[in-house]
Amino acid sequence: MSEAQLDTVTKAGATPQAPQPFAEFGMKDDEYARVREILGRRPTSAELAIYSVMWSEHCSYKSSKVHLRQFGEKAPESDTLLVGMGENAGVVDVGDGRAVTFKIESHNHPSYVEPHQGAATGVGGIVRDILTMGARPVAVMDALRFGPADAPDTRRVLPGVVSGISFYGNCLGLPNIGGEIGFGAGYSGNPLVNALCVGVMKHDDIKLAQAPGPGNKVVLFGSTTGPDGIGGASVLASATFDDESQAKRPSVQVGDPFMEKLLIECSLELFEQDLVVGIQDLGAAGVSCATTELAAGGTGGMRVELDRVPLRDSRLTPEEILMSESQERMMAIVSPERLDAFMAVCAKWDILATVIGEVTDVTPEEAERGGRLVMTWHGETVVDMPPRTASDEGPVYERPYARPEEQDALQANDAARLERPATDAELREQVLRVLGSPGIADPSWVTGQYDRYVLGNTVLAAPHDGGMIRIGDGGDRGVALATDGNGRYTRLDPYVGTQLAYAEAYRNVAATGARPLAVTNCLNFGSPEDPAVMWQFAESTRGLADACQQLGTPVTGGNVSFYNQTGTTAINPTPVIGVLGVIDDVNERLTSAFGHDADGAKIFLLGETREELGGSAWADVVHGHLGGLPPRVDLAAEAALGEVLADAAGYGVLTAAHDLSDGGLVTALAESCLRGGVGCTVDLSGDPFVGLFSESAARAVVAVRPDAENAFTELCRRHGVPAAEIGTIGGTALAVRHPDGGFDIDLTALRTTYESTLPAVFDEE
Incomplete structure (x- = not known):
């Protein structure tokens, strides 16, 4: 590699004291120091962008990893789990050579800042996670929490969130088969918008996020890259909200469900023709995430020319291209001999596809350091880093946690001492109040805005206990899903409250006649820097891991959402648990x-x-x-x-x-x-x-x-x-x-x- 090509990286090495805005990117002093140690110099601006978004709380799980490991360590033996935690979504065998993949994720902070687009792109993102596994998305669900129904903030946020979910899901032609909605003062300014998607596939359809094979091409396909969502989910979900949060509107992504529908059909045809060897969607952290994770999951080497990324705004810098979270984009690894066929399928669906790089081999020394990701811009190398250090080897914090002092007083304040109705008339009146x-x-004002029966495979939907769909090929086998969570219970006892959320979702699936099989989760909590919140989180994850172990339902994946608080006031801890079950004959449903x-x-x-x-x-x-x-x-x-x-x-x-x-x-x-x-x-x-x-x-x-x-x-x-x-x-x-x-x-x-x-x-x- 010539000296001219290394110019930007060389400058970074020659100017170690040049100030860099790492704090503005959400990076701590010690994290910035560690980046310098990894690289042996200060990072370039582009490298700083990659590390800042990939090491954000939302992308790296740096405060939760030590507790999430229990889901693997305590995982029950399962004959049905095909793909577990670590990929875009888990995959479960449901018999007859069929499999389903499902996952739930949060889009809480963006949905507060810009309710319609925040919720809409939350649906789009979870749908692409399911698509990336090689499955056809077949249904969505959502679990929502808002402040008091009559509060001005709720009257602003809730209609926008519901319209965003409805708009995106209905345009995609995906039925919304259920979920839940709750209200409470603690969610004022901190709504929870958790979206779930389920997809159907055959066993041999499974795709993974990896980039094997030196010489294979890196192809970016879908929408162009713009300034919308720069630092969006990765930044908004990794910081506490304050009075200026609505000024962060530019950080919220903008969705185009019609493009996503084309992208779904295009991707499924690419999979059917076996034209990809690795695939990753571009969600939080955009190109930064897709390139580092694909490289780390393959040979560890990749070269990318950022000049080739199709832009909606030609003024974008390399840093902005890397951090953009523009929606409806995918990245594929394609062998050279199948590239023409890949491009032909994309052209058929009117999907823009561009080769932006290729997979490279790495030396043993480079492999030992985590591989090598090189990116150029106008002929200069702006990134030269080990990709695994961004995707897999970020900081891991063992945050201090402690049972809050007020917990004893809270639990001692027994509801049994409250005044009860003294007459049948009072009892009747309180029944109606509840x-x-x-x-x-009745949540029909919300659920009535969703199409529950499009595609024709919906068997049960809201308002019933769980949603149920046929899973294809004209048979009667189906899957049922339910999501549940109760922040009041979890506030009183995080361990027990989380098990109760799991038990309710398990029970709701069973009440449809299906047999519970697997679990996904979206863990919504306040700031991990608060020892009381981390105690809640530690107890909650322990409770869920223990419950899943006892009932034999493995956790297949999920999401952690921290910093759901305004100032020092956190939401009630709200783990939302999704359970999937199987029924042999949907005609026997309840x-x-x-x-x-x-x-x-x-x-x-x-x-x-x-x-x-x-x-x-x-x-x-x-x-x-x-x-x-x-x-x-x-x-x-x-x-x-x-x-x-x-x-x-x-x-x-x-x-x-x-x-x-x-x-x-x-x-x-x-x-x-x-x-x-x-x-x-x-x-x-x-x-x-x-x-x-x-x-x-x-x-x-x-x-x-x-x-x-x-x-x-x-x-x-x-x-x-x-x-x-x-x-x-x-x-x-x-x-x-x-x-x-x-x-x-x-x-x-x-x-x-x-x-x-x-x-x-x-x-x-």
Whole structure:
């Protein structure tokens, strides 16, 4: 390599004291010092750009790695896991030579700054992660959290987020089959926008992020590179928000779902013709991420000419090209003999494709240092670095963590001491208050903006417990998915609260008749520099790893989102857990609706009900209270309940099933009645308040076919699941009876309360 080509790097070596804006790039003093140690000189501006984004919290997991390792160390043995953590998404065998890949990720901070584009590009990014594995994306879901529904900030953010998700997903033609939405004061200024995508493939379709084979070409294809999103997700998600956060609008990416649709079809044809040997999408950190990760995953050598990157703005500098997070872009490694065929497919789909470099061989010495990535700009070398040091060998912090001093007082503030309804009239009024609260009320104002049935394979979607889709080739095999999280529970006890989130998602999948198989997660927390937050995170990851180990569902991948706080005020820790299950025949699925065809069917309550009100919807809605302990976890009971529900679906003995979680039994009964348009009468023994509002876990309410009651109770006995007959389907009201009286709520009044909350707040928006 000539001296002229090395000019920029040579200058960096000859001017060691030249000031560099590493702090403005989010890099700490010791991190900058380590870069200099790796390179043996100060970095060039382009190298500084690469290290700053690749070592950001969002890309490197530098504060969470030491805890995330548990998911691998405690991983249960699995015959179905084909690709685990470390790739763009996990892949699970679902039988008959078919596989599914699924993952959930956050786009929280960009969605606060620019709600529509932030949420839209969150969907686009997770879809490309699934595509990059070699799969056809077939459905999306989302888990959302906002501040109080009537707060000005929520009225700005929520409609934009929903429109962004709807716009992007609907334009792609992907059904949105479910998710969840919650509200709480802690999410004001820190909304959570977590997007999940699932894709379908055959076993031999799996693609990996690697660049093997010296001489192979590096091809950038898709949209051109512009100034939008420079430092976007990698920077916005790696710092605490403040009053000037909306000034960061230029850092939010801009999405084009129509281009993404073309990119999907083009990529799938490239895969079908076996024209790529490695593939990576350009998401957070853009070209920096794609080049370093592909090089590190292959031979360790790559040469790139940044001049060849197609630009929307010719004024972009190498640093800006490397940091741009312009959407709808992919990078492929293509053998020279297949390059013409690759380009022909891209031309067919009107996708711009450009060779920007090639894979190179490395010497043993270079390989030992992590390979060699060289980038040029106008004939000068602006990058000469070991790619693995950026992609795999970033800083790893063992952040100090400590149980916060106020935790004992918080747990001692028991919700059992709160004032309870003294009469049936008060009990009825509090039932309606809980059912009409924003976090429990009908979410149709949101979900109605999504296309749930496009592609024709949706079997279940919102408002049911989980989403379910057929997985192709005209068969009846399907997968079910659910996401769940409860920040109140996790605030009270991060270990138990995370297990409860996992258990609820597991239970929701089982309530569709599917058998839970694998887990993804999106872990949303405050600043990792706060020891109290890191204690929450450490306990949460330990809880999830232990639970997955016990129930045999491996963690396939996910996302960590830190710095979800304004100033020193962090959100309640909110791990969102996604569970995927398999059902052999989607025609045997269960819904949560009490239908007219089930008139006279008996209602059974499965599981044990205890007086457990800590972190409950009742305590939150009626008293604005958070304190005490969350419900206890019994994972063996969750597994047994899951077996009962899956077996019962296969045997055809149930007409409906609905898990019990937020709001307790009364919420589940009201939702099942409203979804089927028929009432029910239940007789409760003991304290009706506890019976209606307790949030004990490992419970479900089911409707049993009249001719199958004995078979069902025997099934429950065989699995050791308590089953109590509590009522009958029929009538036009939700009727509650107990030893000292009771009350009725006409379905019309119930529907008015349940369905009017969100439209009343957001319709004018």
